[in-house]
Amino acid sequence: MSSFRRMAAVPIVLSALALVASGCGTSSGSSSANGVTTVKFVFWPGPESQAMSHVLSYYNSHQGKQDHVKIEQVLLGRSGSLSKIGAMISAHSSEVSGYLTTSYNVAQYANALVPLSQKVNFSRYIPSAVNSMKVRGQVYGVPTDVSNQFLYYRKDLIQKLLTDPAWKKKYAKISRQILGVSLQPKPPQDWNWKDYIATAAFFTQSYNSASPTKYGTILQGENLIYNVMIWDDVLWSYGGNWSNLDSSAAKKAMDVYATIWNHHLEPKSADVSEYPQTNSALLSGQAAFALQWSAAYPTLTSSTTDPHYARDWAIARIPGNVHRTHVHDLAISLNKYGPHQQKMLQFLKWFAQSPVATKIYAKNGGLPPVASVLNGMAKSHPEYPAIVTSLQKYGFSEPRTPKEMQILQTLASDLSGAWAGVEPVNQALKNAQTSVKGIS
Numbered sequence: 001m002s003s004f005r006r007m008a009a010v011p012i013v014l015s016a017l018a019l020v021a022s023g024c025g026t027s028s029g030s031s032s033a034n035g036v037t038t039v040k041f042v043f044w045p046g047p048e049s050q051a052m053s054h055v056l057s058y059y060n061s062h063q064g065k066q067d068h069v070k071i072e073q074v075l076l077g078r079s080g081s082l083s084k085i086g087a088m089i090s091a092h093s094s095e096v097s098g099y100l101t102t103s104y105n106v107a108q109y110a111n112a113l114v115p116l117s118q119k120v121n122f123s124r125y126i127p128s129a130v131n132s133m134k135v136r137g138q139v140y141g142v143p144t145d146v147s148n149q150f151l152y153y154r155k156d157l158i159q160k161l162l163t164d165p166a167w168k169k170k171y172a173k174i175s176r177q178i179l180g181v182s183l184q185p186k187p188p189q190d191w192n193w194k195d196y197i198a199t200a201a202f203f204t205q206s207y208n209s210a211s212p213t214k215y216g217t218i219l220q221g222e223n224l225i226y227n228v229m230i231w232d233d234v235l236w237s238y239g240g241n242w243s244n245l246d247s248s249a250a251k252k253a254m255d256v257y258a259t260i261w262n263h264h265l266e267p268k269s270a271d272v273s274e275y276p277q278t279n280s281a282l283l284s285g286q287a288a289f290a291l292q293w294s295a296a297y298p299t300l301t302s303s304t305t306d307p308h309y310a311r312d313w314a315i316a317r318i319p320g321n322v323h324r325t326h327v328h329d330l331a332i333s334l335n336k337y338g339p340h341q342q343k344m345l346q347f348l349k350w351f352a353q354s355p356v357a358t359k360i361y362a363k364n365g366g367l368p369p370v371a372s373v374l375n376g377m378a379k380s381h382p383e384y385p386a387i388v389t390s391l392q393k394y395g396f397s398e399p400r401t402p403k404e405m406q407i408l409q410t411l412a413s414d415l416s417g418a419w420a421g422v423e424p425v426n427q428a429l430k431n432a433q434t435s436v437k438g439i440s
Contacts, residue, residue, distance in 0.1 A: 038070050039340045039347070041098030041332060042085050045075040048145055048330060051366035055357055063350055069343050089113075092337040097344035099335060101141045103132040103328035104225075104408065107400040110135040114334040116142065119345060120352050126388065128327045128395030129369030135400045141331025142348045144361065146369035148325045148390050149230055150315040150383075151196075152282060152300060153188045153289035157203065157212060157312075161185045170210075171202045178207075178263060188289070191319035193234065193256045200265040203288040207263075213288045214267075218281040219257055220291070221271045223416040225408035229326045229398075230291050231257065231415065236396050237320030242407065243399075245433040254418055254425040261421045271420035285309060291318065294390075297383040315386055317394055327395040329369065403439050410435040 043049050052073055060070050074096060076084045085099050089109045101109060115138035122130045125143060133141045161167050162185055175183040175198035183198050191199070200216030201207045220227040234256050235241065240249030260266055267273075267281060279296055281287040283306050303310045317323045332351075334344055351357045358368040362377060369391060374384040398404065414435055418428035 036068050036070050037340060037343060038072060039343045040072045040074050040096045041335075041344065042076060042088065042096050042100055043073040043332070044081060044100045044330060045078045047365040049073055049075055051361050051364040052144070054364045055351065055360050058356065058360055059347065059350065064347075067343070067346065069346070071344075071347050089335075093335075094337050094339060097335055097338040097340050098332050098348070101133075101331050101333040103331075103397060103400070104404050106133055106140050106331070106333065107135045107404055108402045109333070110138075110140050110402075112336050113140045114336050114341065114345075115140060116334065116345075116348070120349050122352060124353060124355075124358070124370050124372065126369045126371055126391045126395075128391045128397065129329055132327050132329050132395075132397040132400075133331050134397075141329070141333040142352050143329040143331045143369050144351075145330040145367045146327065146387070146391065147329075147367075148294050148327050148387060148395060149233060149291055149318060150294055150297075150325075150386070150390065151188055151191070151289060151318055152292050152296065152313055152315055154213075154309065154312050155314040157288050158185075158188060158199075158314075161199070161202065162187065167202075170208060171198065174198065174201045174207050177201070178259070188314075188316040188319075191316070192321050193237070193252075193319055196319045197256065197259055197265070199289070200260055201263065204263075204265045207265075211288075213285060215281070215287045216265045216289070217260065218266045218270050218273055218278050218287045218290050219260060219419065220274050220278055221257070221261070221416055221419040222274045222277075223412045224274050225405070225412050227274055228408050228411045228415070229328070231419070232326050232398060233291065233318045233324055234320070236324040236326075237318065237322050239322070241399070242411075242436055245429050245436060250429050251425065254415070254429060257419045258421065258425050261419060271416070271422075282313075283309070294383060294387050298381075301382075315383060317390060323394045324396050325390050325394045327391055327397055401440070406439050407436055410439060 043052055056071050064070055089099055089112045092112060117139045120142060129143050129146045130139055133139050133143060161171060168185055171185050172182040178201045179194055179198060186195050203211045203213050203216035205211045205214050220230055234253040235250060238249035238252045240247055240253060275293060278290050278292050279299055282290055282300060285308060299305045300313045301310050318325050332348060334341060358370045358373045361368050362373050371388045374388050378385050411432055414432040415428050417423035418425045
């Protein structure tokens with residue numbers, strides 16, 4: 001942590017604590033006159049907090065009423081929320097009983113949290129989601145929302161590619177031009193990375209003037225930690241990981257991005273692209289397919305947000321000889337220094353094990369990694385069963401380390417230049433290897 005950030009932590013903590021004290025009525029360390037104990041936790045403002053409000057309303061009027069407990073969520077504002085929460089945890093604040101944490105920062109704060117493995121029954125949860133909250137073999141948060149990634153593709157275009165003899169012949173010719181080998185088109189569910197590249201070339205007009213899209217794909221190449229999480233899918237699919245970024249697996253993973261960039265199979269803006277720019281390229285018909293977060297499905301398939309192609313989008317597992325997808329959670333963790341730990345723990349146990357709790361949360365916009373809940377919502381959310389399958393079969397988590405955020409930021413900085421063809425792949429990987437070893 002830089003000296004600037006150490007100095008900045010003090011006003012952030014004071015500001016956060018002031019919001020806690022003023023935002024929710026009675027202070028978290030006291031009980032009201034009618035004998036009901038108010039227990040507070042800091043959560044993420046937005047759709048998640050809206051969904052949680054329905055859960056808390058139910059809990060407080062049922063189990064909480066029996067136990068004379070009222071659970072409240074404290075919202076610090078979405079902008080800078082994680083930094084404020086982190087500052088409170090680092091200061092060992094006793095103002096609240098629990099915190100929002102994430103898979104990628106939980107190891108940083110684990111020493112200030114209570115391990116839950118022997119206290120909470122996680123049997124209803126998909127294992128990869130629970131594992132993403134593990135630090136040194138202990139689970140440090142009850143997952144509330146899960147994220148993973150898919151391959152999104154235009155099924156109308158792919159169907160024609162799979163059935164049209166002229167298109168298949170053209171595909172074989174272009175794949176030889178780009179990869180040195182003539183390939184036949186496959187269903188996206190069966191793609192490896194060569195198939196991904198070859199299909200991207202086929203749907204790029206500079207290689208195929210008859211392509212309905214200007215580009216085949218778009219990669220998220222902005223210098224951003226969440227884009228590293230997408231590239232990690234490629235790295236892990238080749239058998240790589242962060243421990244050896246100077247390996248052949250890492251080189252192959254970088255070459256996938258470099259080949260797509262160097263052959264202009266994606267827009268020039270890809271070097272500053274992330275989630276919204278990827279959606280825009282797909283919505284506008286500029287690109288035929290892309291790697292994207294599961295959260296994009298409702299946007300792409302809505303006739304309101306995508307009046308042209310809403311019915312044409314489908315999802316498949318991430319390509320590769322081995323298919324892998326990054327998994328991370330938002331979660332609620334128990335504050336080691338907070339008041340009313342047993343009462344907060346009682347709520348967390350109820351949330352994790354009660355079919356009612358996770359169902360209420362999901363029906364109001366949350367995404368709990370519970371297979372029975374998500375599969376049961378297939379009619380309103382067709383992507384949910386695919387999320388379950390993806391998490392169960394292909395999900396992985398990067399190693400949980402107290403310096404994980406720093407590693408992600410370093411990887412984004414060291415690798416994004418090579419993704420955009422500005423720096424040689426080998427040099428970028430050597431820089432990344434040196435950086436990660438220095439951090440670790």
